[in-house]
Amino acid sequence: MKYWRILLLIVLAGGLATSASAEEVVVYTSVDRMFSEPILQKFEKDTGIKVLAMYDVEASKTVGLVNRLIAEKRRPRADVFWNSEVIRTIQLLKEDVLTPYKSVYYDDFPTTFKDKDGYWTGFAGRARVLLINATMIQERDLPPSILDFTKPEWKGKVTIAYPLFGTTAMHVAALYDYIGTEKTEAYLKGLAANDVLVVDGNSVTRDLVVQGKVPVGFTDTDDAQVAIDKGDPVQMIFPDSTGMGTLLIPNTVMMIKGAPHPETGKKLIDYLLSPETEKALQEGESAQIPLRKGSSPPGFKAMEVDYAKVAGYLEPSAKLCQEIFMR
Missing domain, CATH: 3.40.190.10 (Periplasmic binding protein-like II)
Structure with missing residues (x-):
């Protein structure tokens, strides 16, 4: 009898250890998979955190994922949304889908490209x-x-x-x-x-x-x-x-309100906003434009717009x- 009790305790302890060590993060992204997947795979390799990603469909782009996030608002499945633009991000903020998180890199970006309360941050336009x-x-x-x-x-x-x-x-x-x-x-x-x-x-x-x-x-x-x-x-x-x-259209990244894995979500947001990731997006096939303070000017006249308007x-x-x- 004692033997089986001891064996059961060992099995339960092992299961708890496995569960505790298996960190994961769920990210929805409207960035083309050919551009976003290598970044997410590198994050997984560098951190050991398993990435569960849902990508967009070309025809509906951001709209499909935004509607999904709104529909899941009561029981969120995603931790992070990496959006290829900013307008639908502002829509999510109005729908109370987001929660504020000011990354360690939040101050690296101009006011134009981020929410003043930290609900979203723009990068790599x-x-x-x-x-x-x-x-x-x-x-x-x-x-x-x-x-x-x-x-x-x-x-x-x-x-x-x-x-x-x-x-x-x-x-x-x-x-x-x-x-x-x-x-x-x-x-x-x-x-x-x-x-x-x-x-x-x-x-x-x-x-x-x-x-x-x-x-x-x-x-x-x-x-x-x-x-x-x-x-x-x-x-x-x-x-x-x-x-x-x-x-000029920035990528935006944000934390989902009620995210099931908030701590790993914060780590992913920090990773996406890092100078290394923005440089990788600039030098990669997508040739994105760095937006952090001190970056080289884009080389063209940018339209002056208020993204909220x-x-x-x-x-x-x-x-x-x-x-x-x-x-």
Whole structure:
């Protein structure tokens, strides 16, 4: 009898030791898997903390994960959300999905790229760019502003991702903030009337330009860089260099309220905001733009926007885009 009691105690003790040592963190990320997975795998290797990751779907991008986080608010499954943009992050804050955490690297980033109470921190940005097929047109052929793509000479020659999702939705909302509601709505209707080709995601716009199906596509710097690195006959253009400028979009990282693994979540956030990770994202295939204080300037004119105000335009923007570009 004593023998079995002792054996049972040994088994229970062993089980508790295994459970205590098996640290893990659950992260949802809308960053393309080809860019985010190597970072998360390195974190796992460096720390010994098991990473359970859920990645985005290209067509719905951030929206699907944001809706999932809102739906799980009462019983959160994720510890950390690594978002490829900032507007849906602000939406999550309004939905009371986030909890504040000021990383050890929080002060490294300018005020523009972080929440003052520590609910989210921005790092490693991308820019909204044009990708052109250099065998079809040259940079000198482009108009001075993206607003000119409604002109007849560009009919059927431009492609854009469906503007209800991802960075395209943010870009439209930023136009609402910068040029006003009336001009933005006229611009969107003009694009539709000019047969802009609307597709599922920025990587699709890139591929259509690479294939020569259209000469110009709206995309992000990371998607454009993939084509450039492959040696495809394309060129990346930062638009509106003499006007409103190019939209800069930071990655954002945040802690989920009620996270099941808050301590490992904090470790992952610190890791993502570290200089080493931002440098890896800059030098990697995605060629992201470092945002911490003291970083080199991006080399283009950035659009001056208030991300919180832009977030306020997301709903009316989405409603109009759904009406105009309904498929």
